[in-house]
Amino acid sequence: MLSFKTSSSGGDSWFARLRGGLARTREQFGGRLAGLFGSARALDEAFYRDLETALITADVGVAASAHLLAALRSRARREGITDAARLKEALQAVLEELLAPIAVPLEVDAHRPFVILLAGVNGSGKTTSIGKLAHYFLSRGKSVLLAAGDTYRAAAREQLVTWGERNQVPVITQKSGDAAAVIFDAVNAAVARGIDVVLADTAGRLPTQLHLMEEIKKVKRVVAKALPGAPHEVLLVLDANTGQNAIAQLQAFDAALGVTGLILTKLDGTAKGGAIAAIAHLRSASARGVQPIPVRFIGVGEGLDDLRPFDAGEFVAALFG
Numbered sequence: 001m002l003s004f005k006t007s008s009s010g011g012d013s014w015f016a017r018l019r020g021g022l023a024r025t026r027e028q029f030g031g032r033l034a035g036l037f038g039s040a041r042a043l044d045e046a047f048y049r050d051l052e053t054a055l056i057t058a059d060v061g062v063a064a065s066a067h068l069l070a071a072l073r074s075r076a077r078r079e080g081i082t083d084a085a086r087l088k089e090a091l092q093a094v095l096e097e098l099l100a101p102i103a104v105p106l107e108v109d110a111h112r113p114f115v116i117l118l119a120g121v122n123g124s125g126k127t128t129s130i131g132k133l134a135h136y137f138l139s140r141g142k143s144v145l146l147a148a149g150d151t152y153r154a155a156a157r158e159q160l161v162t163w164g165e166r167n168q169v170p171v172i173t174q175k176s177g178d179a180a181a182v183i184f185d186a187v188n189a190a191v192a193r194g195i196d197v198v199l200a201d202t203a204g205r206l207p208t209q210l211h212l213m214e215e216i217k218k219v220k221r222v223v224a225k226a227l228p229g230a231p232h233e234v235l236l237v238l239d240a241n242t243g244q245n246a247i248a249q250l251q252a253f254d255a256a257l258g259v260t261g262l263i264l265t266k267l268d269g270t271a272k273g274g275a276i277a278a279i280a281h282l283r284s285a286s287a288r289g290v291q292p293i294p295v296r297f298i299g300v301g302e303g304l305d306d307l308r309p310f311d312a313g314e315f316v317a318a319l320f321g
Helices: 014-021 023-037 045-057 062-079 084-102 126-139 154-167 179-193 210-226 245-257 275-281 312-320
Strands: 114-120 144-147 197-200 233-239 261-265 295-299 307-309
Touching: 014 023, 014 312, 023 045, 023 084, 023 312, 045 062, 062 084, 062 275, 084 275, 084 312, 114 126, 114 179, 114 210, 114 245, 126 144, 126 154, 126 197, 126 261, 126 295, 126 307, 144 154, 144 179, 179 197, 179 210, 210 245, 233 245, 245 275, 261 275, 275 295
Parallel strands: 114 197, 114 233, 144 197, 233 261, 261 295
Antiparallel strands: 295 307
């Protein structure tokens, strides 16, 4: 049975929840940096080597850590920074600069219905994210329809129906049939009913399960037949607990589907939130050229309001604060 939590309002602000949700990552990230920035060490090569090691062990990743260190060195030279306290502020600034290009909100007004296809590995939090996304769009005055495209697990269909009841939105489901047929019917129903947003669930799959990756490619093609130009967004749901493994998932799903946005879930349960820097540093090899794939939403708790658009400034402030 699903349990639902409604986040309190008033003094319990989103930033407070974000900061609380990032506690484990902040302990891992900040704990390793505290010894460096709290010392009176000279900002020499040994200092920067130790800083790079701290970033890598905080799950920022080798390539992203090298990028941050290069930007930090440049900023330190440009601004004449000679003490660790100011360098820490500079690190916050260069991290925010790295993350800013992926903090792109998802706009759904360009199409009606706006069809969002969600994908991810088993256990990433995909179906729960759909329920929270439905709440998010409803709170912004949009009508929503859910498509139960995970036809492998009866429990997944039941879970999505429960989310539909919770949000008081229709759910298109079939006890048998394939995912493409279910989502095809859902798109047609949304067109007929004048629905604003369609959230289409799919079965969890590993990138190594080639037959299932081919199936989800078929789902995308069938959606385009139901509504030319759809899906308008392909969201990949990534579990923050996977850390650097999220990069491999992203590359595989992007190659198969052309991922247009990400949802990073379970940040409140991991010390590996630094992996978001690696995601920001990754450049897609698809039609977007060298642009990074945006992180549309992050999840930091179990409450309906705990899935929110990603904001680079808020994230960095919560990570260091």
